[in-house]
Amino acid sequence: MDTTRVIIVAVGGQGNLLASKVLGEAALLANIPIHMSEIHGMAQRGGVVESTVIFGEADSAIISDGEADVLMGFEPSETLRALNKCNAKTLVITNLSPLMPFTVNIGKGVYPNLKLLQDLIRKKTGKLIAFNATNIAKEAGSIMAVNMVLLGALIQTSTVPLTADHVKTIIRSKTKKAFSDINLKAFELGFSAAARI
Amino acid sequence: MHKLLTDRAGEKMLLLGNEAIARGAIEAGVAFTSTYPGTPSSEVSLSFFQMSQESDLYFEYSTNEKVALEVAAAAANCGLRSMAVMKHVGLNVAADPLMTLAYVGVKGGMVVLTADDPFMFSSQNEQDNRYYGKLSGLSVIEPSSVQEAKELVFYAFEVSEQLQEPVILRTTTRINHSTAVVTLGPIRPRVVKGEFKKDPLNLVTVPAVSRKLHVKLLKNIEKARTISETSPLNILEGDGAWGIVCNGISHAYVKDAVKDLDISRKVRILRIGFSHPMPGSWIKQFLKGCQKVLVVEEGEPYMEEAVKAFAQEDGNCVKIRGKGEGLFSPLYEFDPGMVRERIAKYFGIPYQKPVSVDVSDAPEVPDRPPTLCAGCSHRATYYAVKKAAEGIKTIYPTDIGCYTLGVLPPLSMADFLLCMGSSTGTGGGFSKATDRKVISFIGDSTFFHSGIPGLINAIFNNHNLTLVILNNGITAMTGHQPHPGADMSLLNLSGYGRLDIENVVKGLGVPFVTKIKPYKVNKSIEAIREAVRFKGVSVVISEEMCVLYAKSLGLAKGKPFRVTEKCKNHRDCLTIACPAFFIWEGKVNIDPTLCTGCAVCAQICPENAIMPLKAKKNSA
Numbered sequence: 010m011d012t013t014r015v016i017i018v019a020v021g022g023q024g025n026l027l028a029s030k031v032l033g034e035a036a037l038l039a040n041i042p043i044h045m046s047e048i049h050g051m052a053q054r055g056g057v058v059e060s061t062v063i064f065g066e067a068d069s070a071i072i073s074d075g076e077a078d079v080l081m082g083f084e085p086s087e088t089l090r091a092l093n094k095c096n097a098k099t100l101v102i103t104n105l106s107p108l109m110p111f112t113v114n115i116g117k118g119v120y121p122n123l124k125l126l127q128d129l130i131r132k133k134t135g136k137l138i139a140f141n142a143t144n145i146a147k148e149a150g151s152i153m154a155v156n157m158v159l160l161g162a163l164i165q166t167s168t169v170p171l172t173a174d175h176v177k178t179i180i181r182s183k184t185k186k187a188f189s190d191i192n193l194k195a196f197e198l199g200f201s202a203a204a205r206i
Numbered sequence: 207m208h209k210l211l212t213d214r215a216g217e218k219m220l221l222l223g224n225e226a227i228a229r230g231a232i233e234a235g236v237a238f239t240s241t242y243p244g245t246p247s248s249e250v251s252l253s254f255f256q257m258s259q260e261s262d263l264y265f266e267y268s269t270n271e272k273v274a275l276e277v278a279a280a281a282a283n284c285g286l287r288s289m290a291v292m293k294h295v296g297l298n299v300a301a302d303p304l305m306t307l308a309y310v311g312v313k314g315g316m317v318v319l320t321a322d323d324p325f326m327f328s329s330q331n332e333q334d335n336r337y338y339g340k341l342s343g344l345s346v347i348e349p350s351s352v353q354e355a356k357e358l359v360f361y362a363f364e365v366s367e368q369l370q371e372p373v374i375l376r377t378t379t380r381i382n383h384s385t386a387v388v389t390l391g392p393i394r395p396r397v398v399k400g401e402f403k404k405d406p407l408n409l410v411t412v413p414a415v416s417r418k419l420h421v422k423l424l425k426n427i428e429k430a431r432t433i434s435e436t437s438p439l440n441i442l443e444g445d446g447a448w449g450i451v452c453n454g455i456s457h458a459y460v461k462d463a464v465k466d467l468d469i470s471r472k473v474r475i476l477r478i479g480f481s482h483p484m485p486g487s488w489i490k491q492f493l494k495g496c497q498k499v500l501v502v503e504e505g506e507p508y509m510e511e512a513v514k515a516f517a518q519e520d521g522n523c524v525k526i527r528g529k530g531e532g533l534f535s536p537l538y539e540f541d542p543g544m545v546r547e548r549i550a551k552y553f554g555i556p557y558q559k560p561v562s563v564d565v566s567d568a569p570e571v572p573d574r575p576p577t578l579c580a581g582c583s584h585r586a587t588y589y590a591v592k593k594a595a596e597g598i599k600t601i602y603p604t605d606i607g608c609y610t611l612g613v614l615p616p617l618s619m620a621d622f623l624l625c626m627g628s629s630t631g632t633g634g635g636f637s638k639a640t641d642r643k644v645i646s647f648i649g650d651s652t653f654f655h656s657g658i659p660g661l662i663n664a665i666f667n668n669h670n671l672t673l674v675i676l677n678n679g680i681t682a683m684t685g686h687q688p689h690p691g692a693d694m695s696l697l698n699l700s701g702y703g704r705l706d707i708e709n710v711v712k713g714l715g716v717p718f719v720t721k722i723k724p725y726k727v728n729k730s731i732e733a734i735r736e737a738v739r740f741k742g743v744s745v746v747i748s749e750e751m752c753v754l755y756a757k758s759l760g761l762a763k764g765k766p767f768r769v770t771e772k773c774k775n776h777r778d779c780l781t782i783a784c785p786a787f788f789i790w791e792g793k794v795n796i797d798p799t800l801c802t803g804c805a806v807c808a809q810i811c812p813e814n815a816i817m818p819l820k821a822k823k824n825s826a
Contacts, residue, residue: 020574030385033220037387043220044458045385048327055785056576066465068351068458070384073543075562090571095563110574114788115780118572125569133563 012065013169014072018091019058019083020108024156027184028081029060031160034183035175036064046070055111057087064170079168080134081159083142084108089126098135102162102203104155106143138162138206145198151188154195161199173200208257215392223352223381224249226388227319230359232257234315235394236289238281239265240274242655243684244293245328246382247321251291252685259699262398267681267688270626270655271296272303275318279307282316282372283409284400287363294322294335295625299656301338306411307372308342309419311426314400315363316372318344323379324504324539330606330625332538334505335376339482343423345430346374346482347439350457352386358439358479360391365433369426376481378504380455380539431483439479440488446472448553449496449524451489451513453478456502456540463546467555484512490520500552501528504540527552576611580786581764581802583750584609584676586724588619589782589806591645591674594734600645601636605629605657607649607683608752609676616781619647626652630660634669643738645672650707651681651689658710664743665715672737672744677707678752686755696759711745718744725750727809753802764803765818769794772815779807779816 015032019025029045036043044067047060061072074093081102082088088103095101105123112118131137142162146154157180164173173196180192209219210229221229227250231239239258241251251267258265264281268274271292278290292300297320304318320338323329339346347362349355355377362373407415434440443461450473452460457477464470476492478484493499493516501510510528517526527533533548534540543560550557578585588609604610604620605628613620622632633646648657653675664671681687688694694702711719718740722730730748737744756762766786769779777794780787784807786800796807798819808816 021576030220033385033387037218037220043387046380047383047385048379055574055579057574068461069542070380070386070458071541073541073560075560076543086571087574089568092565092568093562096560097563099563109788110572111577111783111785112574113572114785115783116789119570120572121569129568 012063012067013078014076015062015064015079015081015163015169016072016077016091016094017060017062017081017083018087020087021056021058023058023083024153025058025060025083028156028160029062031176031179031183032062032169032171034179035171038178039171039175041170042066044068044070057090059091079163081163083155083159085123085126086110086121088130089121092130092133095134097133100136100138100166100168101130101134102138102159102166103130104142104159105139106141138166138203140202140206142199145202146195149195149198150191154188154191157192157195158199158202161196162203165200165203208260210253211257211261212390213393215390217390218387219390220385221352221388222249223355223377223384225253226352226356227359227377228253228257229388229390230356231289231317233356233391233393234360234363235287235396236363237264237286237396237398238278238288239263239291240268240278241291242268242271242274242296243681243687244296244321245684246323246379247291247293247319248684248687249382250319251687254291262396264398269690271300275300275307276303278316279303279312279372281400282312282314283310284402285314286397286400287315289317289319291319292321293329294320294333295329295331296320297335297338299626304338305342308344309411309416309423310409311370311422312366312372313370315366317359317362317366317375318372319375319377321377321379321382322505325379327379330623332505334508335374336481336508337506339374343427344371344374344482345369345434345480346376348376348454348479348481349381350454350477350479352381352384353388355381356388361439368433369430371426378454378539427483431486434480434483434485435487437480437485440485441477441479442492443475443477444470444473445495446474447495447497448473449492449499450475450502450549451478451499451509452502453481453509454504456504456545459540459542459545460502460549462542463549466546467550467557469553469555478509481509484509486516489513489516490522493517493520493522493524496524498553499524499526500549501526502534502545503528506536575614577614577783577785578608578611579753580784580800581753581804582608583678583724583748583753583804584612585617585782585784586727586730586750586804586806587674587676587748588612588617589810590722590724590727590730591734592619593731594738595645598643598738600643601640603629603632603636603644603646605648605652607652609647609649612647614783616783627656627660630657630664630673633671633673634660634664634667637670643670643672645674645738647674647676650675650677650679650691653707654690654705658714661711661716661743661745662714668742670741672740672746674746674748675707675711677747677749678755680752680755682752682755686752686758707747711747716743716745718742719747720744721747721749723750724748725804725806727806753804762802765820766796766798766801766803767805767808767816768796768798768819770815770817772813774813774815776812778810778812782806782810
């Protein structure tokens, strides 16, 4: 079985780890070998959270520079920051709704222009799927569901060996009951959003 | 029921490495567990803490790693299977009892987990704790995967009981914080109450006894060597002439590299899982068939030195390399691509490195450093101390916790840091060496951990030190674990004592003690000024619950503030670096979804332009 390497980057609190957990549980359900890793040292303090999900016959749980098949960013500047993980074939899926770093908020840094950011990623990688996942999450019922919107987009691309049914089963059984309807809706909306791009 | 207590052998479960370790201990029938929390080990303890609330497993958050090891050692000397869990630097704190526990030994199995942190994702150094095996004479074992992490805990308990010695289980962050599918095994019944048999001539380490016990330890090391020689943890793969010796997570990278480079028929891999004592005869045998050998290990050249020594004993001149120019470094962690590239280079295999996208023309991405949370009381304390110390030449030794983030500008309230508790000892040293008043910062959990001896020392030796104790009620940094000053009733738990920091400090005889509520800015500044003016040892206890913890308990009551039209853009409010602030069209604003209503900024504003958000609605 081929190996598919997915890296997910987000800001602390965006639900990165839940997204990778859903992928992991879905892989277990589908009986697909999986290795995952996460770095979340000081995530609650507004830092960057990075997780990797590797499907298929590999033993490593992390991804070297230039070796990601998919980069999924929950926040556009974080997607850009992780671009060194990509190569000319990498699929990049990104939310376009910025979360301003504090450094920018107090005038100590400049947030990258979103159009330039998209042009650059499109030029250098295999494919870019970029949309405002935050608005879609709100439409689904909660801004917290950005992670599920992006999971929907990922599954739509068929780059990982999981079906929408696998993932939806896990969202139903492994995410908090109070949110599972919103999560499923967010997943569906993300799936269709990616289909339109 | 806690998922790790599931008694269905053969079931597959997606587990974090740390959960797999906790599960391994449960399968091994562990009865007594202790810890001081530290990343990357914290989730092992959290799992034990949770499971102890619904089973007869004993677990405690001990005041520090030394104590955690001691309580577990006592339990193991009563015949219970026990486990002490800590991060790598925690083992330094526990090293004193560990070294002599190796002489005394154990009756029930005992496992000491040391979670090393190559790259220092959340640590002050990246020391390689395999050397503790050599230093203490204890066995060290290392897993290479999440599944193996679970299995090795079971194995470690077996070896521990065979040798009647504790066994060190050494992991790295990439095992602790990796997730994989794990197959559960059967759960061995727990024996939760033990019996202590008095035997002072073997258990009381006066010199005459210890001289005898050291002989026993050396015999045990030989026994351990025999176990290591035949241990299923040392795995041989392939029979090619290129030798690769690896351990831990490096084994995963080596396996992937050999597959990617398509050299499986040319190499032989020796994965060392029993890394102290090393299986010498086996390594010698392995080397005999090799043309050249590469040692792939993160951290220090621990195995490389041993493998070279075994080759020398055998008169084998095969080329053995590991650390060095163009090969591996003791710095940081490895990654699969790096290992693949170095293997290709060392064995002369043509290899084209994957090309990363060129990011040289990408716009700079603004930093997103971790910051003190919006409304964090540490920020308020730092501001008050800064104001109180205006005009005084001072030094700010700090300590380990969230408040270490105060090192970042614009707060810039940290000048020196070594380890847990070092703010008190170094603070005293700085005051004596410079004749200045020194102001040290320490958190509540760190104060109990190892700050108290330094404070006692400062009183006895008459250091000119003001110690600011940041008491937020919990061990915040590692995820809100309790400490001896925590109010356990907030977690609906009973049966715990509670220490009051003010009583502790007064009991020690600190001549000047004052308490502040850091959100009351001017009062705090006044109180701190007085404490700093005091010649000798003074203590300021700054008391306010961790804002994240308060939120998680439903106790956060603050209402958000806003910047009103009175703002004249002095931007004094930005000097406290609260992440709720943002600048929009040249004006300062507050994000109401982040603001917790601590009102510190409102008290700093020279125009009184920051007001509660709600007042606006009322007046409108």
